[in-house]
Amino acid sequence: MPGLGLSMGITLTMLSLVVLLPIGALLLKGATYGLPGIWETVNRERVWAALFLSFRLSLFAAVFNLVFGVLLAWVLVRYRFPGRRILDAAVDLPFALPTAVAGIALTALYAPNGAFGALAAGVGWKIAYTQYGIFLALVFVGLPFVTRTVQPVIEEIEREVEEASATLGATRLHTLRHVILPMLMPAALTGFALSLARAVGEYGSVIFIAGNIPLVTEIAPLLIVIQLEEFNYDAAAAIGIAMLLISFAMLLVINLIQVWSRRRIGYV
Amino acid sequence: MSDAVTLKFRSATEETPLARWVAIGIAVAGIAVLVFAPLLAVFAEALTRGVGAAIASLANRDAQSAIKLTLIIAAISVPLNAAFGIAAAWFITKFDFRGKAFLITLIDLPFSVSPVVAGLCIVLMFGTNSLVGGWLVASGYPIVFALPGIVLATMFVTFPFVARELIPVMIEQGRAEEEAALTLGASGWRTFRTVTLPNIRWALLYGVLLCNARAMGEFGAVAVVSGKIRGQTATMPITIEMLYNEYLSVAAFSLAALLTLLALVTLLLKTALELRHADQLAATHRA
Structure with a gap:
């Protein structure tokens, strides 16, 4: 097959130039700064609070998306109802809509004078500029992941399995819980991990609705931006490396889930 | 009955x-x-103040330059990433070598890196304080706070889109057709143009579509490298942020509406592709 040199050259050159060298620059900066230096920067109340906030709310949002995403995938594959195609296409909107647009749109809706915000304010509930607002933005950006990973698996389920379960006397609920759900789990967990990874690093959709109060509603990516605006490159790099490590750890978990489920089910 | x-x-x-x-x-x-x-x-x-006000705010000079800048960035970064995607898919699917899985992981890496961290990486690599960046600035080619930096940041976050769409499709199609063409005496380039390209064109279009939507809408990575200079390095999403923070709500949401229309068109084309060419796309087809 021809083109080995050309395709390998383009692939490796561009991968290095666009992705690997810049990430290398971050790691190099961290190396010259030293582990004690990184630890000193990260080990501050404000940084811990931001990392913990980002991770905790991302986890909540990913759990919500896991449950809602599986339900949505089931509804889209198994049921026929008017508007199904529109609903199916709408699931991808969070992927297509720029995050800054999503951010200001959600803020306009959930601010105290917004359509939903006013309703919530009526019962004394503040959503925008609190952690609820951040949760909402993270649910929005992570919405498609679980549905899109689970949908193809549901499509491939053989009806015979469900029929066998029914003839053996299982109720429908029993079949769903003990036959269908285990089959969906690996794909759902992959989607969950993807949604979590996306949420931890999310910036654009969150900063508008967050209020950005240090220790309360300040997310980790915003801290990096603040440090950069003050030309504090060492501190920015330290927080960046901490976040990069979290991302790598999650990437590892995603791969482990896929290996595990491939061994169990045969595909993901 | x-x-x-x-x-x-x-x-x-x-x-x-x-x-x-x-x-x-x-x-x-x-x-x-x-x-x-x-x-x-x-x-x-x-549209709170009517269609006229919304359109007038788009005719504003800063809005116009933001739209132009976003189009320029997409026009540079999307074709480059498409070329990379094709090359990477060809390299990965037509040849056998060790470390293929690792290479695919590296290509996918930008999806799991926060856009802000991506921007930070580019600032550290090409900023005035860095070795490379300092030299480039001294020679009159600034990267950060200028167009090249924004293009690089955009390419970083959209890097996997095309490759990731093409690789599964090309694995499934195998190498037999290309091998037949080569045996019959076609050159490598001709084989690619007349055999491979027609087979992957819908998957390529699909990847380019998603890549473009993300390229035009990227905010986090660009916010870090752009420097947010009005009329010069402020892309559409960055201008939306600036207008919104200045409480110019109609202007901010008018620009946002323009990007939303782009997102809707993207979704429409994507859905149409999925309906008409499902068998030739990775997203809707499983091996």
């Missing part, structure tokens, strides 16, 4: 009608609140 029967007896592999409609209700309500409501909010906010 059979209709009457199915009305009375539910199949053993279906949920009760009540359960079904509750599930559909939750799904529709969830998407309505989470997706459709923000969508409507963008247009409602843009």
Whole structure:
């Protein structure tokens, strides 16, 4: 097959130039700064609070998306109802809509004078500029992941399995819980991990609705931006490396889930 | 006849009608609140002072330069990433070598890196304080706070889109057709143009579509490297942020509405591709 040199050259050159060298620059900066230096920067109340906030709310949002995403995938594959195609296409909107647009749109809706915000304010509930607002933005950006990973698996389920379960006397609920759900789990967990990874690093959709109060509603990516605006490159790099490590750890978990489920089910 | 029967007896592999409609209700309500409501909010906010005011705010000089800049960035970064995607897919699917899985992981890496961290990496690599950046600035080619930096940041975050779409499709199609063409005496380039390209064109278009949507809408990575100079390095999403923070709501949401229209067109084309060419796309087809 021809083109080995050309395709390998383009692939490796561009991968290095666009992705690997810049990430290398971050790691190099961290190396010259030293582990004690990184630890000193990260080990501050404000940084811990931001990392913990980002991770905790991302986890909540990913759990919500896991449950809602599986339900949505089931509804889209198994049921026929008017508007199904529109609903199916709408699931991808969070992927297509720029995050800054999503951010200001959600803020306009959930601010105290917004359509939903006013309703919530009526019962004394503040959503925008609190952690609820951040949760909402993270649910929005992570919405498609679980549905899109689970949908193809549901499509491939053989009806015979469900029929066998029914003839053996299982109720429908029993079949769903003990036959269908285990089959969906690996794909759902992959989607969950993807949604979590996306949420931890999310910036654009969150900063508008967050209020950005240090220790309360300040997310980790915003801290990096603040440090950069003050030309504090060492501190920015330290927080960046901490976040990069979290991302790598999650990437590892995603791969482990896929290996595990491939061994169990045969595909993901 | 059979209709009457199915009305009375539910199949053993279906949920009760009540359960079904509750599930559909939750799904529709969830998407309505989470997706459709923000969508409507963008247009409602843009049109609070009428269509005229919205259009006038788009004719503003800063808005015009932002639109132009975003188009330029997409016009540079999307073709480059498409070329990379084709080359990477060819390299990965047509040859056998060690470390292929690792290479694919590296290509996918930008998806799991926060956009802000991506921007930070580019600042550290090409900023005035860095070795390379300092030299480039001294020679009159600044990267950060200038167009090249924004292009690099955009390419970083959209890097995997095309490759990731092409690789599964090309694995599935195998190498037999290309091998046949080569045996018949076609050159490598001709084989690619007349055999491979027609086979992957819809998958390529699909990847380019998603890549473009993300390229035009990227905010986090660009916010870090752009320096936000009005009329010079402020892309559409950056200008939206600046206008919004200045409480120029109509102007901010008018630009946002323009990007939302782009997102809707992207979704429409994507859905059309999925309906018409499902068998040639990775996203809708499993090996």
